[in-house]
Amino acid sequence: MPDSVLVHSPATLSNLGCGFDVFGLALTAPYDTVRLTRSATPGVRIQHLDPYNLPTDPLQNVAGVALLALLKEVPEAVGFEVEIMKGIMPGSGVGSSAASAAGAVVAANALLGSRFSRMQLVDFAMEGEAVASGARHADNIAPAIFGGFTVVRALQPSIDIVALAAPPLWVAVVHPQIEVKTSDSRKVLPTQVPLGLAVRQWANVAGLVAGFLTADYELIGRSLDDYIVEPARLPLIPGLAEARVRALAAGAIGGGISGSGPSIFMLNRTEETARAVGAALGSVFAELGIAFNVYVGPVGTQGAYVVEEI
Amino acid sequence: MPDSVLVHSPATLSNLGCGFDVFGLALTAPYDTVRLTRSATPGVRIQHLDPYNLPTDPLQNVAGVALLALLKEVPEAVGFEVEIMKGIMPGSGVGSSAASAAGAVVAANALLGSRFSRMQLVDFAMEGEAVASGARHADNIAPAIFGGFTVVRALQPSIDIVALAAPPLWVAVVHPQIEVKTSDSRKVLPTQVPLGLAVRQWANVAGLVAGFLTADYELIGRSLDDYIVEPARLPLIPGLAEARVRALAAGAIGGGISGSGPSIFMLNRTEETARAVGAALGSVFAELGIAFNVYVGPVGTQGAYVVEEI
Structure with a gap:
């Protein structure tokens, strides 16, 4: 398994016209760049290499919260050094927080032998979204994890995401x-x-x-x-x-x-x-x-x- | 071109759970049987061979109204003798009136060299539905004409029906x-x-x-x-x-x-x-x-x- 991985995590469109709170579409640009390095010291330490003054306390950072949710499901003692370079401007409406949260859990999963399913990664990343917006929602997280065109069919009783291919667009x-x-x-x-x-x-x-x-x-x-x-x-x-x-x-x-x-x-x-x-x-x-x-x-x-x- | 055609017109499901006023699905049984015979006498004459006491005045019969709407678009002097044997009980909720209207216009189109598109046939048959229910709606007409699984995406500014294949069900x-x-x-x-x-x-x-x-x-x-x-x-x-x-x-x-x-x-x-x-x-x-x-x-x-x- 690698000791360090670099992930590109794209901007996403949510709603997509008529599908408020349901549809999502993955873009290719802009994207956030997230580097995760495995550490023997448990916990998460975050550095932002961008000019947006985002919180680096893991409990207040979308990527940090997502990683802590993931680490709860990891029995061994492991931690992450995190470097985030946001290419997506916060508040732009193209899934900036979702990209950081999704990128972080995808990177962590690569460091941990891909033990989690994409649906589990969505679940972890949604914890990050909840910090950013006050509500667990998956309409940007789903395309940021699955790519293509996504339908968040239900959040209750369990998350149900339908991942579909998009035609060339x-x-x-x-x-x-x-x-x-x-x-x-x-x-x-x-x-x-x-x-x-x-x-x-x-x-x-x-x-x-x-x-x-x-x-x-x-x-x-x-x-x-x-x-x-x-x-x-x-x-x-x-x-x-x-x-x-x-x-x-x-x-x-x-x-x-x-x-x-x-x-x-x-x-x-x-x-x-x-x-x-x-x-x-x-x-x-x-x-x-x-x-x-x-x-x-x-x-x-x-x-x-x-x-x-x- | 034939002088007389016999059509089977199936029952249909509308709404299909979540898709109120939008989804439709064609069945194979029960079905109405409609025979149309070309006549040199313009207009429409209807006989019902079933026990349901439906009106035979073309202006009050769903198939009659649909055929009169179609005949408005036919320049030559032609009329139809119509025999309807309903296999679908009226008021059952499986598109009984739609089946008679759809069957009649499909039969008429066969007698007229298939000059009308399916979308036009939907338009004519909807006139029949309007007589039965007081409103032009296509959620049963669409599957009765196209078969399979249908989406009535819009009625205004023009009818937009998306006809899709259904998997084996x-x-x-x-x-x-x-x-x-x-x-x-x-x-x-x-x-x-x-x-x-x-x-x-x-x-x-x-x-x-x-x-x-x-x-x-x-x-x-x-x-x-x-x-x-x-x-x-x-x-x-x-x-x-x-x-x-x-x-x-x-x-x-x-x-x-x-x-x-x-x-x-x-x-x-x-x-x-x-x-x-x-x-x-x-x-x-x-x-x-x-x-x-x-x-x-x-x-x-x-x-x-x-x-x-x-």
């Missing part, structure tokens, strides 16, 4: 650097939904799963629309409506808010289209005078993965 | 002969749904589509549960809870109310299990002293189809 993401507090983005959600609207939403959910599994891009495009969550969050993200208009004009299949925002994603058939769509997304925020980053890359067929073992 | 249906008025079964539905429950429902919707498309029977079983509509309708169908318990004990994958009831369906891996499940379903209503019919058959890979051309 290129994703363009714009991260406008405005702060959308998760608490605000939760607060605007309706507590009750008209039955007729819920039916339209789950009709799209059905269409989106069918579209992914049959590689029907037109169907994916028709099915992405979110009738419930995006309308409520629209006022929190200036430029969203215009960004969609320009992205579709540039050839995007469709898209929406990534997670609880502020990032916006668009799915595309080809790299060329995705680059044009990325530029179109960026142009909206350039005109608004809001700083932004654009990421373009294919859907990730794997989640967090080991790139180096020593 | 055997269906057991019990029709307890109690009257459940469609108006009553609509009246008990909640007008608003808590967001959290809607999310659980669309997580199951996603799981069910994935289960069908990957032939994952365990996933189908876990995903069928309906958190919103079945709980509201449970009081309308005595024996439902007990029927589910006995069916699962007999080996069923899962099931629920068919359409708005009173029929109950259960999905099964094999014919042998389906027959045992059918007997288990029947035993509940035998003990309750309620007359019932049980149907067992494979999922229908085609909808209404021509069995004879003259």
Whole structure:
């Protein structure tokens, strides 16, 4: 078994239009880099090599909490030295905390002879998510561990994740650097939904799963629309409506808010289209005078993965 | 082109657990038999060869209304003599009116050189459904025309039906002969749904589509549960809870109310299990002293189809 492993852990899209709290999609970029080194000293020690001033106390760090949850299931005396270099900006809405937590447990599993299943790794990493957001949720963790397109079918009585292959797709993401507090983005959600609207939403959910599994891009495009969550969050993200208009004009299949925002994603058939769509997304925020980053890359067929073992 | 065609048009399950107003599944039995004969006299003349006293005035008969909608798109002077022998009892909740409407338009299309697409046939047949239920809906029409497993993704701005193959499955249906008025079964539905429950429902919707498309029977079983509509309708169908318990004990994958009831369906891996499940379903209503019919058959890979051309 290696003594030290280096893992790349990708950003992820959650919700994916109509599938609030259920769908996830793995990206390839940006990603966090996590190095874990085995130590004879039990416990977890964390260093951040990035400029984000995240807590390094393992009990307050998403990767630390995830690793401590994993270590509870390890009988032997072992600890980890952890170095994290975040490539994903915290608060961007593309699964930043999930990437660090997932990367850490994938690295730990490689150091421990791959004794845990992916479903167990999701369980550990969710403990990290709970620290970041106050709630155990798996919609970013699932694609960060399994890759591809994921459905969190249930959290109770036990976690049930359906991991599906995605057809070839290129994703363009714009991260406008405005702060959308998760608490605000939760607060605007309706507590009750008209039955007729819920039916339209789950009709799209059905269409989106069918579209992914049959590689029907037109169907994916028709099915992405979110009738419930995006309308409520629209006022929190200036430029969203215009960004969609320009992205579709540039050839995007469709898209929406990534997670609880502020990032916006668009799915595309080809790299060329995705680059044009990325530029179109960026142009909206350039005109608004809001700083932004654009990421373009294919859907990730794997989640967090080991790139180096020593 | 033939002068006369005979069509078998199968019963169908709508809703299919979690997919209220969206999912449909074609059966193979029971079915309606529809004979159409071309006539030089424009218009539609209907005879019913069954004991159900259904209206034979084309403007009040589901097959008649569907055929008149189709004839509006036919420029030449042509009419139809129609004989319908219903094998599906009206009001049973397995798409009785949809079967007659679908069978009629499939037969007419065969007499007219198959000039209409299946999607157009759905559109015509929905006019018949509107007469029967007061609303244009396609959840039974879609499987009756396309066969297999269908998703009515949208009715507006235009009908969007996703027709998918179902894995090999055997269906057991019990029709307890109690009257459940469609108006009553609509009246008990909640007008608003808590967001959290809607999310659980669309997580199951996603799981069910994935289960069908990957032939994952365990996933189908876990995903069928309906958190919103079945709980509201449970009081309308005595024996439902007990029927589910006995069916699962007999080996069923899962099931629920068919359409708005009173029929109950259960999905099964094999014919042998389906027959045992059918007997288990029947035993509940035998003990309750309620007359019932049980149907067992494979999922229908085609909808209404021509069995004879003259």
